[in-house]
Amino acid sequence: xxxxxxxxxSDLAARxxxxxxxxxxxxxxxxxxxxxxxxxxxxxxxxxGAAADITKQLFAGDWDFWSDWKDVQWWxxxxxxxxxxxxxxxxxxxxxAWKMPTGFVYTxxxxxxxxxxxxxxxxxxxxxYPMNYVWPATIIPGAIFADWVLLKTKSFxxxxxxxxxxxxxxxxxxxxxxxSPLLQPTTLMGHTLTLADVxxxxxxxxxxxxxxxxxEQGSLRTFLxxxxxxxxxxGSTVAIAGYWVGQFLGRMxxxxxxxxxxxxx
Amino acid sequence: MKRIISVLLASAALLFVxxxxxxxxxxxxQEAWLRLNSVAWMDVQFSGGTPQQNGDVNIQxxxxxxxxxxxxxxxxxPETLAAPTEGFINVESPGPVVLMKxxxxxxxxxxxxxxxxxxxxxxFELTLQARIPGRYHIHPTFAVHGAGTLIxxxxxxxxxxNSAGFTNPVTLYNGTTVNLENYKVWWIFGFTFVGFxxxxxxxxxxxxxxxxVSRLAVTSQLSVNDDGGDAVGLVTKRDHRAMNIIMLVTxxxxxxxxxxQSVAYPTKIPLQVDRFLVAGAPQPVPFATATGTDVxxxxxxxxxxxxVTLTNSGTSDMTIDxxxxxxxxxxxxxxxxxxxxxxVPAGQVAISPSATxxxxxxxxxxxxxxxxxxxxxxxxxxxxxxxxxxxxxxVTSAGETQFVTVYGxxxxxxx
Numbered sequence: 001x002x003x004x005x006x007x008x009x010s011d012l013a014a015r016x017x018x019x020x021x022x023x024x025x026x027x028x029x030x031x032x033x034x035x036x037x038x039x040x041x042x043x044x045x046x047x048x049g050a051a052a053d054i055t056k057q058l059f060a061g062d063w064d065f066w067s068d069w070k071d072v073q074w075w076x077x078x079x080x081x082x083x084x085x086x087x088x089x090x091x092x093x094x095x096x097a098w099k100m101p102t103g104f105v106y107t108x109x110x111x112x113x114x115x116x117x118x119x120x121x122x123x124x125x126x127x128x129y130p131m132n133y134v135w136p137a138t139i140i141p142g143a144i145f146a147d148w149v150l151l152k153t154k155s156f157x158x159x160x161x162x163x164x165x166x167x168x169x170x171x172x173x174x175x176x177x178x179x180s181p182l183l184q185p186t187t188l189m190g191h192t193l194t195l196a197d198v199x200x201x202x203x204x205x206x207x208x209x210x211x212x213x214x215x216e217q218g219s220l221r222t223f224l225x226x227x228x229x230x231x232x233x234x235g236s237t238v239a240i241a242g243y244w245v246g247q248f249l250g251r252m253x254x255x256x257x258x259x260x261x262x263x264x265x
Numbered sequence: 266m267k268r269i270i271s272v273l274l275a276s277a278a279l280l281f282v283x284x285x286x287x288x289x290x291x292x293x294x295q296e297a298w299l300r301l302n303s304v305a306w307m308d309v310q311f312s313g314g315t316p317q318q319n320g321d322v323n324i325q326x327x328x329x330x331x332x333x334x335x336x337x338x339x340x341x342x343p344e345t346l347a348a349p350t351e352g353f354i355n356v357e358s359p360g361p362v363v364l365m366k367x368x369x370x371x372x373x374x375x376x377x378x379x380x381x382x383x384x385x386x387x388x389f390e391l392t393l394q395a396r397i398p399g400r401y402h403i404h405p406t407f408a409v410h411g412a413g414t415l416i417x418x419x420x421x422x423x424x425x426x427n428s429a430g431f432t433n434p435v436t437l438y439n440g441t442t443v444n445l446e447n448y449k450v451w452w453i454f455g456f457t458f459v460g461f462x463x464x465x466x467x468x469x470x471x472x473x474x475x476x477x478v479s480r481l482a483v484t485s486q487l488s489v490n491d492d493g494g495d496a497v498g499l500v501t502k503r504d505h506r507a508m509n510i511i512m513l514v515t516x517x518x519x520x521x522x523x524x525x526q527s528v529a530y531p532t533k534i535p536l537q538v539d540r541f542l543v544a545g546a547p548q549p550v551p552f553a554t555a556t557g558t559d560v561x562x563x564x565x566x567x568x569x570x571x572x573v574t575l576t577n578s579g580t581s582d583m584t585i586d587x588x589x590x591x592x593x594x595x596x597x598x599x600x601x602x603x604x605x606x607x608x609v610p611a612g613q614v615a616i617s618p619s620a621t622x623x624x625x626x627x628x629x630x631x632x633x634x635x636x637x638x639x640x641x642x643x644x645x646x647x648x649x650x651x652x653x654x655x656x657x658x659x660v661t662s663a664g665e666t667q668f669v670t671v672y673g674x675x676x677x678x679x680x
Contacts, residue, residue, distance in 0.1 A: 018496035025483045025498050034476060041472055071536050098480040099492045099499040100471045101508070109464045112457070127360035128397050132450045140460040141515050144467055148512045151500065154490045170519060177522030178456050181449040183533035185438040189367055189374040193537045198435055199445060201368075201376050203361035209353040209408035211378035215536045 045106070049114030052086040052107050059085075062208065065123075067133050067182050068200030070175070071215040072228050075137075077235040080168040081242040083111070083139045084146075088246025091150060091159070093254055101151035104167075108143035112136075132182070133199040141174045142167035160243040165236035167243075172232060292404065292416040292592065293643045298651040300591040301644060302341040303349075304407045305657040306417040307589045307668065309334035311403075314422065322420060324395045326427035329366060332356065332391045334417065335546070336407045340384045341655040341672045347411030351540070352381040354389050357404040357416055360397075362424065364433065367392035371546045377539045381409070385545025386668060395424040396431055404592075418592045438532060456522060463518060467511050470504070549665040552579030553622075553658075557673030558629075560654045562636070562645060564680040566606055569636035569645065571654065573671050574629055577622040581663040585620040588632060589668075590656040591644055595635065611638035646675055 056064060059082030063075045091103025115136040123134045146163035153159060182196040193201075200210065216227060313330025314322040324330055338349050354370060356363065368375050369390040381387070391405060401424065405417040433445040480499060487493055492500040559572040577583040588595045597620040598613040609615050615633040622628050639645050646652045655672035 015496065018493065021483045021486065021493055021497045025479055027479055027482075029476075029478055037472065037477055040477065068536055096489055097484060098475070098477050099484050099487070100475065100480070101500075102468055102471045105464050105467045106472075109461060109468060112461050112464075116454075116457075129361055130446050130450070132445075132448055132453060135450075135453045135457075138457045138460050140457075140464040141519050144464060144512060144515045147467070148508055151505065151508055154492060156489075173519050173523055174460065177519070177526045178453045180526035180530045180533060181452065183535070184530055185532065185534045186435055187438075188435075189376045191374070191376050191537070191539050192534070193376065193539070194534055195435065195437070195443075195445065195448070197376070197537050202364040202366065202433070202445070204356060204358050204363060204365060206355070206357045206360075206406070207414055209355065209378065209410070209414065211351045211353055211408070211410050211540070213538070215538050217538075 041106075045110040046114065048086065048090060048107050049110030049112075052083065052111040053114050053118070055085050056082045056111075058082070062212070064137050065134055066200060066205070067135070067179065067196040068194075069213055069215070070137075070179050070196070073216045073218065073231050074214050076168065076172045076228075076231050077238055079137055080139075080142070080171045080235055080239040083137075083171075084164065084167055084239050084242040085246040085249065086111075087139070087143055087146065088160075088243045089250035089254065090246075091147065092156065092247055092250035095150060096255060101147040104143035104146040104163075105140070108138075108140045112138060112140060129203060130199070133196075133203055135178065137171070137175045138178075139167070139171060142170035145170055156247060160240050160247070164240035164243040168236035168239040169232055172228075172235075292419075295413070295415070296649055296651075297644050297646040298649050298653050299343065299346075299412070300415065301646070302339055302343050302653050302655045302672070303346070303409065303412055304415040304591070305337045305339055305589045305655075305668075305670075306405070306407075306592045307335040307337065307587075307594065307657065307659060309405060309418045309592075309594075311420040317423070320421065321400070321423050323423045323425060325425050326395050326398055326431050327429070329392055329394045330422075332393065332403070332405050332420075333389065334405060335386060335388050335668075336405075336417065337386045337657055337668055337670070338381055338383050338407075338409070339655055339657070339672075340670050341653065342383050343651070343653070345651075349381055349383055349409045349412065351378055351410040352387075353378040353408040354387065354391070355406050355408065355414075356391060356393065357406045357414070357419075358401055362395075362397040362399060362401050363403065363422075364394040364396050365391065366394050370543050373543050375539075375541075375543060377537075378410075379540065380542040382545065384670075386548060387543065388546050395422070396433075398424045398426040400424075416592060418594075459518065460515075463511060463515055467508070470507055470511075549667055551667060552662050552665065553577055553583055553660045553667050553669050555658055555669045555671040557654075557671045560673040560675040561678060562647070562675055563678045565678055567608055567636060568606070568633060569608075569639065570631055570633045571656075571671070571673060572629065572631050573658075574627060575622050575658075576627040577624055577662065579662045580624050582624060583622045583660050583662040585616060585622075585658055585660050586666075587659045588614050588634075588656050589659060590634075590639070590654075591642075593639070593642060593644065605633075608637050609633050609635040611635050647677070 060079045063069050063078050087104040087107040090107045094100045094103040119134055119136050123129045124131050145166040146159060149163035150159040183194045185192055186195055186198060188198050310333050314324035316322050342349055370379060370387050401422050402419045403422055404419040406414045408414040434442050435445045436442045483499060495501050554576045556574045557571055558574055562569050585597060595612060595614045598615050603615055613635060617631050652675040654675050655670060658669045658671055660667050660669060
């Protein structure tokens with residue numbers, strides 16, 4: 001006669017439970033096939049991309065439109081905050097529903113398609129701005145990092161801190177590479193300026209006067225002149241706050257109402 | 266299904282329908298009191314290109330033309346707006362169909378905004394280059410922080426195509442010349458596209474082989490911080506390994522980009538903000554003063570007139586050359602037969618008793634304004650809560666020109 005220890009019993013129970021769940025996972029569904037998935041991911045992409053773009057435009061507007069707004073102080077603070085909100089909401093929804101660490105990446109890709117297409121059609125084709133002046137920033141590297149952190153930690157709190165900070169840092173480093181050729185100096189009207197400044201001066205931006213640009217304006221730049229480091233730390237802190245704004249949207253405006261509805265049904 | 270596809274295709278087709286060029290830039294949308302009391306435009310001239318009989322100017326793509334003139338920030342600047350301290354003289358056009366190649370204000374090259382002050386006069390010279398073929402209405406503009414953009418007189422330009430195409434060469438600090446029309450477009454797009462591909466690999470890893478419906482049945486039985494581990498199979502060790510690799514590739518991709526840019530573009534500077542004070546244009550010792558005593562819009566006689574007490578404190582006769590109201594310039598009529606009951610023709614004013622004031626004299630002057638014209642330009646503050654009317658009298662004496670601001674509140678006589 002053998003006696004099982006309590007830990008072994010619970011271990012066996014856990015294994016049995018895991019096997020049950022695994023069987024449920026691989027169970028074929030007769031009426032809902034892969035076409036559903038395809039249409040879901042493809043059609044939702046435009047809704048998600050538009051939501052991300054609208055949120056970005058509400059909070060970061062011009063910073064993402066013009067190369068001569070992409071400064072070292074405000075751009076890395078405002079834009080990560082504006083662009084982390086919707087990915088965070090999607091991350092919560094997709095992790096909760098499918099345990100897929102894809103919310104950030106899915107949103108970033110959908111956002112990329114919508115913004116690149118929109119920028120080309122609306123700004124290049126319709127109103128003639130060169131694409132090297134109105135190129136959109138990318139959030140994809142930061143999105144991959146944030147989803148990776150969730151996959152590793154399975155914690156939204158840790159993802160908000162580590163992932164949010166990484167998202168903001170990677171935003172700067174990924175986009176600075178694209179901005180760098182436009183920061184080369186040149187001379188216009190007797191003044192030393194960057195190529196990006198020249199774009200802003202020469203390519204008429206009617207109804208957006210130059211004085212509206214916020215370039216290194218404010219007290220953050222007083223920290224021994226090390227604006228970038230201070231900005232990145234501050235920007236990543238703000239991104240953490242943005243992450244929780246997104247979590248609120250995901251939890252309270254998406255999952256919670258659906259849960260109430262399903263309970264009612 | 267066919268209907269849905271048709272609607273989708275029609276919607277997609279709309280994306281490629283070109284927008285017609287703007288025919289006006291909202292210059293009439295701003296209220297009369299704002300335009301009248303903020304900035305007055307004087308002697309705006311358009312040069313370059315070939316004037317046509319219909320008033321348009323033909324210019325070839327790539328050629329340059331100039332807009333010159335004077336703008337005065339009026340002493341009557343409305344109290345309801347922030348004080349004018351920062352301004353930007355630019356042009357209004359339907360997008361960047363022209364390029365701003367040079368901006369000189371009071372003799373100073375000013376690429377960015379300038380610091381300004383109330384009552385100052387700014388002579389500007391804008392050099393523009395035609396870029397996109399088409400017919401466009403181009404205006405000089407004076408944007409003032411807190412007030413918005415005040416629009417000057419406009420001119421139609423026909424930009425004709427240049428068979429050689431259009432380039433915008435800019436010489437860098439190291440002597441290299443680049444075409445700003447497309448400089449590094451493919452580098453910028455290519456870099457971001459590589460990031461897109463990496464992201465797609467990440468996404469497809471999850472969504473391609475893993476159906477969402479069957480996962481929901483499992484995840485609903487797990488807590489939010491639990492993925493069930495390898496045994497359940499929602500997230501496997503293989504998934505972790507693949508994601509680690511993609512994460513590593515992403516970091517390497519970003520790092521290589523940073524290394525590459527530091528090697529390729531070793532000399533960079535931050536974005537520049539070259540804003541500075543441009544002093545108002547020097548003005549002669551004042552020889553004229555003008556006080557508006559009455560502005561009347563008479564609906565019974567269909568006339569619009571301003572009474573002004575004019576004093577010539579100089580030693581020579583003084584003549585009113587023109588009256589400037591917002592972006593309209595009016596010159597004294599030469600039609601002596603003009604009836605006192607008739608409206609003044611467009612572009613003119615009728616001054617009585619005379620447009621000339623003798624040295625040392627003070628004269629009560631009536632300036633009749635072209636009601637129909639100002640009405641059509643929405644420059645009469647009817648139905649405005651603020652009925653302030655202001656303008657600039659351009660007076661000359663002994664070869665000197667003075668811009669005298671005159672103002673009053675409008676009274677209305679109803680029919």
